[in-house]
Amino acid sequence: MKGLKKGIILTGLILALSLNGALGQFGSKVMTGDADVGRFLEDFPLPLNPTLGYWDTGANPGIYDDGDTIYLDMLGNNIIDANDIRLTDYGVYRAGTKVTALDNDINKPLTPLPGQAAGIYYADLYGSQGYDLRDPVYVLAMTPAAIGARTATKDVRLGPVLGLSPGTKVLDYHPDRDGPAIPMIVPVSGGGPVATLRFYNANGNVDGNGDPIYDYSDDVYIDLSLPSVALGGYPFGFVVANNVRITG
Ligand SMILES: [Ca+2]
Ligand SMILES: [Ca+2]
Ligand SMILES: [Ca+2]
Numbered sequence: 454m455k456g457l458k459k460g461i462i463l464t465g466l467i468l469a470l471s472l473n474g475a476l477g478q479f480g481s482k483v484m485t486g487d488a489d490v491g492r493f494l495e496d497f498p499l500p501l502n503p504t505l506g507y508w509d510t511g512a513n514p515g516i517y518d519d520g521d522t523i524y525l526d527m528l529g530n531n532i533i534d535a536n537d538i539r540l541t542d543y544g545v546y547r548a549g550t551k552v553t554a555l556d557n558d559i560n561k562p563l564t565p566l567p568g569q570a571a572g573i574y575y576a577d578l579y580g581s582q583g584y585d586l587r588d589p590v591y592v593l594a595m596t597p598a599a600i601g602a603r604t605a606t607k608d609v610r611l612g613p614v615l616g617l618s619p620g621t622k623v624l625d626y627h628p629d630r631d632g633p634a635i636p637m638i639v640p641v642s643g644g645g646p647v648a649t650l651r652f653y654n655a656n657g658n659v660d661g662n663g664d665p666i667y668d669y670s671d672d673v674y675i676d677l678s679l680p681s682v683a684l685g686g687y688p689f690g691f692v693v694a695n696n697v698r699i700t701g
């Protein structure tokens with residue numbers, strides 16, 4: 454009886470873990486047949502304006518270094534607010550978690566990343582000439598330009614690369630340092646040549662204008678389904694294969 458109960462608990466745990474892996478894991482890519490495929494995704498309505506920034510937690514104050522913590526600053530206000538997203542670990546808080554009012558990084562200042570063309574990029578290493586499932590995605594923190602960009606020390610992985618975890622930084626001796634990279638979303642706020650940052654309004658709440666409210670329960674994706682460009686673009690999309698999960 455005891456063994457049976459243990460077995461049931463263990464089965465439940467494995468099920469929960471595998472569900473989590475399929476749906477909620479930071480830096481995972483959506484695969485055909487995943488449960489979130491087809492979810493309706495929204496552009497971030499103003500004043501939301503997702504921007505990359507870092508909190509100067511590392512050993513070198515005033516300079517971006519590999520100990521600094523990267524955030525997706527949802528209001529683009531250079532302050533860590535509730536529901537901003539950590540893109541690197543900070544203490545017990547894992548990359549992909551949202552900040553809450555009780556966390557000790559709340560209200561800390563953010564600084565824009567040092568690269569003139571810092572943003573979200575991919576390395577076109579696999580599959581077609583273009584972005585595919587296996588192509589790794591990065592925050593390029595250092596790049597001075599979008600054209601001819603290369604991965605560099607202190608960039609951040611937004612997916613697993615050669616056994617290195619999402620949310621880790623590229624270091625001098627890592628094999629994925631100094632490879633060519635192509636912009637996905639540059640700048641992060643403006644919609645991009647390849648993809649758009651969007652969210653799934655999981656709890657369905659809206660404001661007085663009918664705009665979706667981004668909050669704690671909502672999931673954020675790098676979305677490839679429908680481009681959000683100034684001319685002829687779409688203000689929404691759908692979860693499709695190869696989207697990148699930014700929360701979880
Ligand atoms: Ca620093
Ligand atoms: Ca903020
Ligand atoms: Ca490719």
Ligand SMILES: [Ca+2]
Pocket residue numbers: 654655656657658665666667668670671
């Ligand atoms: Ca919501």
